[in-house]
Amino acid sequence: MDQFITAFLKGASEKNFQQLAMEFLPQYSALISKSGGMLSPETLSAIHYALQEGRLSDVMNQIQEAISAAENAVLEVAVIGESGTGKSSFINALRGLGHEEAESADVGTVETTMYKTPYQHPKYPNVIFWDLPGTGTPNFHTDTYLDRVGFANYDFFIIISSSRFSVNDALLAQKIKDAGKKFYFVRTKVDSDLYSEERTRPRTFRKEQVLQRIRDYCLSNLTDIGVSEPRIFLISNFDLDAFDFPKLEETLLKELPGHKRHMFALLLPNISDASIELKKHFLQEKICLEALKSGAMSFIPFMPFISGFDLPQQEQCLKDYRSYFGLDDKSIEEIAERLETPLEDIKGQLKCLDFWSFVKDDSIIARARSAGEAFCSVKGGLGSSVVQALKVYYMRTQFLNVVVEDAKHLLRKMETVNIA
Numbered sequence: 001m002d003q004f005i006t007a008f009l010k011g012a013s014e015k016n017f018q019q020l021a022m023e024f025l026p027q028y029s030a031l032i033s034k035s036g037g038m039l040s041p042e043t044l045s046a047i048h049y050a051l052q053e054g055r056l057s058d059v060m061n062q063i064q065e066a067i068s069a070a071e072n073a074v075l076e077v078a079v080i081g082e083s084g085t086g087k088s089s090f091i092n093a094l095r096g097l098g099h100e101e102a103e104s105a106d107v108g109t110v111e112t113t114m115y116k117t118p119y120q121h122p123k124y125p126n127v128i129f130w131d132l133p134g135t136g137t138p139n140f141h142t143d144t145y146l147d148r149v150g151f152a153n154y155d156f157f158i159i160i161s162s163s164r165f166s167v168n169d170a171l172l173a174q175k176i177k178d179a180g181k182k183f184y185f186v187r188t189k190v191d192s193d194l195y196s197e198e199r200t201r202p203r204t205f206r207k208e209q210v211l212q213r214i215r216d217y218c219l220s221n222l223t224d225i226g227v228s229e230p231r232i233f234l235i236s237n238f239d240l241d242a243f244d245f246p247k248l249e250e251t252l253l254k255e256l257p258g259h260k261r262h263m264f265a266l267l268l269p270n271i272s273d274a275s276i277e278l279k280k281h282f283l284q285e286k287i288c289l290e291a292l293k294s295g296a297m298s299f300i301p302f303m304p305f306i307s308g309f310d311l312p313q314q315e316q317c318l319k320d321y322r323s324y325f326g327l328d329d330k331s332i333e334e335i336a337e338r339l340e341t342p343l344e345d346i347k348g349q350l351k352c353l354d355f356w357s358f359v360k361d362d363s364i365i366a367r368a369r370s371a372g373e374a375f376c377s378v379k380g381g382l383g384s385s386v387v388q389a390l391k392v393y394y395m396r397t398q399f400l401n402v403v404v405e406d407a408k409h410l411l412r413k414m415e416t417v418n419i420a
């Protein structure tokens with residue numbers, strides 16, 4: 001999208017809006033992850049048309065609205081299943097919490113989830129996971145269940161089982177579908193299925209075959225009880241990177257409305273390079289849209305001058321990125337503890353902690369100047385506000401690249417502990 005930002009500045013200054021609109025859609029599609037970005041199809045085409053007709057204030061407003069909607073999105077996820085199937089463990093995993101942490105959902109071998117209980121995400125207060133009483137409890141009545149749990153508020157339902165799904169699960173799925181909501185079946189504890197299978201049949205054990213058997217079994221179990229084309233994800237709450245959890249993430253992202261995707265992507269655990277990259281894509285999209293918005297602003301007559309390169313704001317941005325990728329101070333301390341390595345050693349390995357090294361990095365300013373100069377030569381006076389916008393763009397891109405690099409580095413370190 002670097003290319004598009006410069007193309008935009010040039011195209012807008014030459015009033016070559018047709019060309020610009022033509023380039024926008026393919027470049028935006030290349031930027032967003034395969035799970036989609038934060039713009040809804042309607043917003044995307046509104047931006048496209050506004051560009052085509054040179055209505056830059058509409059471009060700016062559309063982008064601003066989309067960013068605000070993404071930042072303020074509320075997400076409520078319902079997790080349903082019989083007692084002991086791993087609902088609380090699943091919720092804790094998505095909230096990035098260990099079972100022993102104070103705010104985590106209770107995990108145990110006795111029936112701990114008797115009432116519907118909300119669990120707020122520790123970093124994203126607008127995200128709530130609801131631990132709902134299971135379909136197997138005596139109080140379960142399919143006809144009244146959804147009303148009792150207030151189904152209208154949930155963005156989607158996760159129906160969990162650690163063995164076979166019940167007729168009640170199937171009935172509930174049908175009701176959820178009738179109510180126009182999405183549901184996904186999650187089969188937990190596949191790690192222990194594999195473990196037992198390997199213990200009992202060590203010579204003939206084939207991991208993929210066992211997983212396929214569980215999948216086929218769940219499929220026929222659900223079709224037998226009346227769910228057509230069920231989507232089932234096999235997972236282990238103890239090892240999210242293995243099995244179908246990444247596929248579940250991708251599916252949920254794809255099926256959420258655009259403005260809710262950004263928030264959901266940010267909360268996903270950093271379990272692999274792929275999940276870190278996925279999150280990076282969403283943040284890159286936001287950086288680009290913000291740059292485009294600032295670029296558009298600088299062409300609008302009488303628009304107040306874009307505020308300068310505000311250091312505290314940039315420092316906060318770096319802090320936010322660190323937090324999204326689990327590199328905030330508290331997380332780094334926890335990692336040092338788990339790695340049994342002195343905190344200072346870990347800190348010494350990370351490049352994202354030193355905000356001033358970014359500020360002093362002349363190459364960022366130089367890139368912004370040279371990209372801005374091409375524009376200034378055409379546009380003259382207003383050029384400095386473009387240079388400000390470009391500086392923010394390059395600086396944030398650099399923050400993101402470094403934070404991502406550090407997150408992958410620590411992930412690798414953590415993997416060595418998990419293997420040991």
Ligand SMILES: Nc1nc2c(ncn2[C@@H]2O[C@H](COP(=O)(O)OP(=O)(O)OP(=O)(O)O)[C@@H](O)[C@H]2O)c(=O)[nH]1
Nearest residue numbers: 083084085086087088089107108111112113189237
């Ligand atoms: N091996 C394995 N054990 C799991 C998994 N998920 C949960 N467990 C264990 O299963 C037990 C029950 O997990 P919970 O998360 O408390 O289940 P729950 O559905 O919330 O149970 P209730 O609150 O009683 O309804 C605990 O001992 C967990 O550690 C998993 O994916 N694999």
Ligand SMILES: [Mg+2]
Nearest residue numbers: 088106112113
């Ligand atoms: Mg529970």
